[in-house]
Amino acid sequence: MSAKLLPNVSDALFKSLGHLGFQRFAPPLQLRPWVQCYWIARQDRLPEASVSETVYPDGGTTLVFNFANDYPDITFFATQTVGKMIFQGSVNRMGIRFHPGGAFQLLGLGMPDVIGTELSADDLSMHSLLQLRDQLAELSHVSQRLTLIDQWLLDRVKKNNANIGFIQQLLPQLILTPQPLEQLSEHLPISRRQLERKFQLEVGFSPNQLKQLHRVKIARTLISQRPEQSLTDIGQDAGFYDQAHFIRHFHKITGQTPGEYRQRKMSQIYNSTKP
Known part of the structure; x- marks a missing residue:
């Protein structure tokens, strides 16, 4: 295998x-x-x-x-x-x-x-x-x-002659660094508008939408791994520049506030450990 x-x-x-x-x-x-x-x-x-x-x-x-x-x-x-x-x-x-x-x-x-x-x-x-x-x-x-x-x-x-195109090259940096898209894409041989169109065609989201999805994903992982950690610290670790920004985007994507999500995860952990 x-x-x-x-x-x-x-x-x-x-x-x-x-x-x-x-x-x-x-x-x-x-x-x-x-x-x-x-x-x-x-x-x-x-x-x-x-x-x-x-x-x-x-x-x-x-x-x-x-x-x-x-x-x-x-x-x-x-x-x-x-x-x-x-x-x-x-x-x-x-x-x-x-x-x-x-x-x-x-x-x-x-x-x-x-x-x-x-x-x-x-x-x-x-x-x-x-x-x-x-x-x-x-x-x-x-x-x-x-x-x-x-x-x-x-x-x-x-x-399909699949290739490691602009999106595959850009994704790790887009997701993991705080740099704005303008800086990340300035060395690519296509315009910002062309890059946005490629993202919509190949991914279905704009680069900034994808960045927010992954920041929320990181936050969800951190809440699951560190349920006792401050949500302010988790928001910062996930790349959000302030708590209001963190709560707004987290709720928009998950339908829950970070606090509600943590409460649900802790309830799941408690129920799974009950005899």
Whole structure:
């Protein structure tokens, strides 16, 4: 198997999904400019009849394979707002989590056409994806499925002539540094307006919207990892320049204030540790 297991302890948000048998795997190096991870949720019996998990937008997209009925259902999620994933009975799902812009490069999907939607394999009209579904139906072992998905994505790289474009080059700096977009893009051979258009086409968000999504994602992770830390400190660590700015953007993206989010996470931790 080419995929390497990523330990859940590195990410408190994923760590909280242990009751779903959740694991993450790293894709091959050749795919990492576009693919964040593979994930698996596999549990023969849930602790409750129905379990729901909140999904927050971060600019990425996901291709989900649901093996609940042996023959996999495939759904592409381009989430723009907070949503829910419902799990009932046994759980047997796999997913490919794409970085922002990754699905455009590897699947040829323009984000204005799909953002905010859930599309089936038939909706996507990709012959190779339908073939992949048929092949996955013949396999039962996780390692075999991951190897097949590896090969399918690598074939997509070749077929689509996927490249590490301006967006892939800019994303790490855009997300992790406080520099304004003007400074980050001044060495690119395209104008600011052209870059904005590329972001809308390939990501579905403007660069500044994506920056805010990731700052809120960092804040959510820090709240989960450090529930006792001051929310003022967490806002600063996540890159927000003042508390009002932090609360406003956090609420806009999650529908909750940072305090409400922390209270819910602490309640989940308390309930999970009760005998």
